[in-house]
Amino acid sequence: MLIGTPGRIIDFFKQRVFSLKHIRVAVLDEADRMFDLGFIGDIRYLFRAMPPADQRQCLMFSATFPFKVTELAYEHMNDAETIRIDDDHKTTDRVRQTVYYPSNAEKLPLLVKLIRAMDDGHVIVFVNTRRAADLVERTLRGNDFDAAMLAGSVPQKKRQRLLEKFHAGELRILVATDVAARGLHIPDVSHVINFDLPQDAADYVHRIGRTARLGATGEAISFACEDYAFHLPEIETYIDQTIELESHDAAELPKLERAKPPQSKPQDRPGGRSGRRSGGGGSGSGRRRRSNG
Numbered sequence: 001m002l003i004g005t006p007g008r009i010i011d012f013f014k015q016r017v018f019s020l021k022h023i024r025v026a027v028l029d030e031a032d033r034m035f036d037l038g039f040i041g042d043i044r045y046l047f048r049a050m051p052p053a054d055q056r057q058c059l060m061f062s063a064t065f066p067f068k069v070t071e072l073a074y075e076h077m078n079d080a081e082t083i084r085i086d087d088d089h090k091t092t093d094r095v096r097q098t099v100y101y102p103s104n105a106e107k108l109p110l111l112v113k114l115i116r117a118m119d120d121g122h123v124i125v126f127v128n129t130r131r132a133a134d135l136v137e138r139t140l141r142g143n144d145f146d147a148a149m150l151a152g153s154v155p156q157k158k159r160q161r162l163l164e165k166f167h168a169g170e171l172r173i174l175v176a177t178d179v180a181a182r183g184l185h186i187p188d189v190s191h192v193i194n195f196d197l198p199q200d201a202a203d204y205v206h207r208i209g210r211t212a213r214l215g216a217t218g219e220a221i222s223f224a225c226e227d228y229a230f231h232l233p234e235i236e237t238y239i240d241q242t243i244e245l246e247s248h249d250a251a252e253l254p255k256l257e258r259a260k261p262p263q264s265k266p267q268d269r270p271g272g273r274s275g276r277r278s279g280g281g282g283s284g285s286g287r288r289r290r291s292n293g
Contacts (some may be wrong), residue, residue, distance in 0.1 A: 005043035006034070013049065020049040024056050031060035032069045043076070047096060053078035064202040077095040094212040099222045099232065099243045107223055108139050109253035111195060114187060115145060116254075121190025122166060123173045126207050128196040128228070136195060137175040138259040178203055184211055192220045198229035201238035221246075286290070 002009060013020060028034050050056060058077050074080050102110045115123060125134045133149045142146035142203040148162050150170055167187060189211040195288055198204050211218025224232045236242055
């Protein structure tokens with residue numbers, strides 16, 4: 001039995017650690033993501049190295065299966081059969097869902113106010129972009145919150161350390177892109193805040209599914225701001241319910257402290273490689289002077 005990500009399996013396959021000629025069952029978990037996030041080339045490569053579709057069984061699991069993904073899936077299956085397990089509700093009743101309508105300028109102050117009002121618990125703040133994640137994390141840290149960012153650019157070892165600290169209670173807030181919405185086991189999440197509404201209704205379900213696990217209750221708060229409010233009707237149609245509206249008074253929002261500056265990398269610090277002056281006495285700067293005449 002081989003278990004792994006497509007890239008790692010291909011890596012070992014090319015090193016001839018194993019052969020795929022005798023595979024009898026191929027399983028794709030989170031199949032929609034496999035096809036949707038650019039893995040399609042790797043998946044096709046692996047399938048070509050296996051016996052043909054009529055000589056093996058292929059199982060694909062996914063919480064959502066958009067039509068274009070279904071088309072791709074059927075290309076790689078033989079006499080395919082769909083087994084669908086539908087719950088009466090796409091979201092659990094144990095999650096209280098609310099939505100605010102802040103302006104873009106009000107989002108960060110409202111976020112800080114809401115988190116300050118929370119007695120305790122672990123919070124995941126979801127954003128749509130890496131740039132937004134960086135800004136939200138620095139703003140929260142600048143206003144005395146223990147927060148860290150979880151995005152695709154974060155190395156795996158650091159990501160694992162952050163999750164361990166979050167689970168142990170040493171870190172209260174994770175600011176995350178959708179990399180944390182699926183495929184990661186993050187226990188004990190009491191609040192999910194959609195700082196940015198997701199652009200795909202299915203992602204909303206995956207995000208708020210981070211809370212209210214194993215019989216617990218949770219709260220999901222969403223900001224329908226100027227940039228993303230138009231996604232709300234699609235989300236409400238998808239979950240077949242209207243999200244409870246909460247109001248806020250802009251005059252009561254807190255004044256924020258300045259966001260902490262980005263953490264500098266070693267080469268950006270004085271004495272680092274980029275911190276050297278071109279007129280220094282090293283041999284490299286001497287070569288530059290000679291080349292400039």
